[in-house]
Amino acid sequence: MPENTVNRLAVLVYPSVQEALDRPYSYVVLATKALPEIAPTSSILSPLLSPKYMHPQPAYVLFQNGLGIENDLYNAASKLVRDGKPRILSCTLHIGTNLLSDNVVQHNVLDRIVMGLYKHGNFTNVSQTPEEIELLNDFGGMLIAGGSEVTLVPEIQRHRFRKNFWNLAFSSVATLSRYPLRAIFQQPRVETTAVPIIHAIMLENLAVGRAIGLDEDAIPSSVIEDTIKSTGNFHRKPDSKHKASMLLDCETGRPMEIEVIVGEVLRKAKELGVETPLACGIPIQLKTDDWKGKKVVLFSIPGAFTPTCHVNHLPGFLKKYDEFKAKGVDVIAVVAANDPFVMSGWGRVEGVQDKILCLSDTSAQWSKSLGLSIDLSERGLGVRTARYALIINDLKVEYTGVESAPGVTVSGADAVLASL
Numbered sequence: 016m017p018e019n020t021v022n023r024l025a026v027l028v029y030p031s032v033q034e035a036l037d038r039p040y041s042y043v044v045l046a047t048k049a050l051p052e053i054a055p056t057s058s059i060l061s062p063l064l065s066p067k068y069m070h071p072q073p074a075y076v077l078f079q080n081g082l083g084i085e086n087d088l089y090n091a092a093s094k095l096v097r098d099g100k101p102r103i104l105s106c107t108l109h110i111g112t113n114l115l116s117d118n119v120v121q122h123n124v125l126d127r128i129v130m131g132l133y134k135h136g137n138f139t140n141v142s143q144t145p146e147e148i149e150l151l152n153d154f155g156g157m158l159i160a161g162g163s164e165v166t167l168v169p170e171i172q173r174h175r176f177r178k179n180f181w182n183l184a185f186s187s188v189a190t191l192s193r194y195p196l197r198a199i200f201q202q203p204r205v206e207t208t209a210v211p212i213i214h215a216i217m218l219e220n221l222a223v224g225r226a227i228g229l230d231e232d233a234i235p236s237s238v239i240e241d242t243i244k245s246t247g248n249f250h251r252k253p254d255s256k257h258k259a260s261m262l263l264d265c266e267t268g269r270p271m272e273i274e275v276i277v278g279e280v281l282r283k284a285k286e287l288g289v290e291t292p293l294a295c296g297i298p299i300q301l302k303t304d305d306w307k308g309k310k311v312v313l314f315s316i317p318g319a320f321t322p323t324c325h326v327n328h329l330p331g332f333l334k335k336y337d338e339f340k341a342k343g344v345d346v347i348a349v350v351a352a353n354d355p356f357v358m359s360g361w362g363r364v365e366g367v368q369d370k371i372l373c374l375s376d377t378s379a380q381w382s383k384s385l386g387l388s389i390d391l392s393e394r395g396l397g398v399r400t401a402r403y404a405l406i407i408n409d410l411k412v413e414y415t416g417v418e419s420a421p422g423v424t425v426s427g428a429d430a431v432l433a434s435l
Contacts, residue, residue: 031062032061032062033062035062036063036067038070039073040070041073041074042073042074042076042154043060043073043075043076044076044078045059045075045076045078046078046079047059047079048079048272049077049079049081049084049272050270051087051275053270055087056077056087056088060075064091064092064095072092072095072096072101073102074102074103074104074154075088075092075101075102075104076104076106077103077104077106077133078108079108079275080107080108080178080182080272080276081175081179081272081274081275081276082172082175082179082276082279082280082283083275084105084275085103085105085133085135086135088101089101089103089135100135102132102150103133104130104131104132104133104150104151105131105133105175106128106129106130107128107129107171107175107178108127108128109125109126110122110126110127111125111126111257112260113257113258126163126164127164127166128163128165128166129165129166129168129171129178130155130158130166130171131151131167131168131169131171131174132147132150132151132171133171134171134172137170138173138176138227138228138229138233139228139229141169141170142169152167173229176234177238179220179280180217180220180221180238180239180242181242181246182261183216183220183276183277183280184213184216184217184242185259186260186261186262186276187216188209188212188213188320189259189261189262190261190262190265191319191353192318192321193262193265193266193395193396193397194321195255195256196246196255196257196258197251197256197257199250200246200247200250201250201253205322206247208320212360213243214239214243217238217239217242217243218239219284219289219291219292221239222290223283223284223289223291226283226287226288226289227283227287260272266395292363301372304410306346306407307409307410308409309346310345311344311345311347311348311405311406311407312339312344312347312348312404312405312406312431312435313350313404313407314332314348314349314403314404314431315351315376315382315387315400315403316328316349316350316400317351317389317399317401317402318351318352318353319353319358319360320357320361320364323422324351324402325361325365327427328402328423328426329371330365332347332349332371332428332431333365333366333370333371335428335432336370336371338432339428339435342432342435344435346372347370347371348372348373349371349372349373349374350374350375350376350381350382351374351375351376351399352375352376352377352378352379352397352398352400353375354375354377355375357375358374358375359373378398379398379399379400382401382403387400387401388400389401389402401417402417402418403415403416403417403418403426404425404430406431413434414431414434416430416431
């Protein structure tokens with residue numbers, strides 16, 4: 016090619032899928048977050064899945080995280096192809112990025128794609144037809160030619176499930192605690208507390224994988240230690256600034272991929288009879304009127320799993336549980352601005368059993384109505400419940416201990432016991 020010649024690719028930009036029905040396509044690529052409860056894939060691509068599209072069905076390529084992301088599209092497209100088997104290339108993404116601001120994305124060195132043909136309802140079939148191999152090589156070859164690191168595989172679901180170990184455990188813990196992963200791996204005391212929880216969640220996920228039919232060859236047990244080790248090595252670096260995308264979505268108020276990352280695992284676990292006590296808890300609504308005629312000790316913390324709350328605050332109430340009962344206390348409860356699933360998980364980890372009620376004051380609305388919230392936005396934590404304790408007797412507050420400085424004094428177990 017002459018030096019003054021530029022190789023240009025003709026690009027047509029349409030304002031909507033509806034307006035792009037005038038021609039056939041070899042491939043249709045979808046690179047959005049998988050949010051089936053908000054925007055199902057079949058809804059996003061509905062014009063291509065309708066009688067108005069007069070051309071042969073294309074091969075669909077899904078660049079999305081999570082499990083079960085292909086089902087909706089497969090069911091819709093299967094009605095439109097002769098053999099009832101639409102062609103769907105499913106891809107797992109291993110890409111380190113941060114959304115710094117609107118339309119500004121920061122990439123690190125991690126950039127890898129694993130691609131395979133979706134086989135409906137099958138997690139174990141690794142056979143491939145010549146047509147399937149040709150399809151993978153054709154599209155994958157384009158990405159490889161463009162400089163991407165691409166691995167083409169005969170069965171994609173085991174790779175999706177393996178990738179979901181990281182998302183299910185690390186993304187969820189980072190989001191629920193509102194801390195980036197460097198907060199775990201750059202603080203040894205936090206790491207010794209958090210990593211066993213992450214390890215236990217991954218063990219539950221592995222049990223679900225085994226029940227599905229993913230054996231040691233498909234998902235080696237070493238995936239747990241390997242995932243924790245590689246994540247720790249990356250986030251122990253002093254210059255680590257990466258945030259899990261779920262945490263970023265939480266911070267910016269965007270929808271999160273909870274259904275496909277967490278929900279699908281729990282649905283499979285329930286379907287197959289696999290116990291997932293750490294990954295799941297069932298919240299119920301509580302009204303303070305339920306405490307009429309009772310003596311209640313309520314203490315509040317800014318966040319579950321955070322160092323002071325986890326090490327210095329809750330353990331005192333658990334240790335002195337019998338002393339509180341001896342003084343006529345009917346209910347001991349802890350409240351935080353974390354969601355109910357986090358509070359349930361924290362309670363399980365702490366072993367509170369039925370001794371301490373773990374309450375979720377989402378967005379600190381209840382504490383705010385009492386003038387007992389705290390704004391920790393400068394630390395990236397948003398509005399939280401303040402650190403305080405109340406003694407409530409027959410719906411009347413008899414003691415209020417609000418911490419005016421970091422640490423646990425007037426809201427701790429000893430101070431509350433002394434005031435009963």
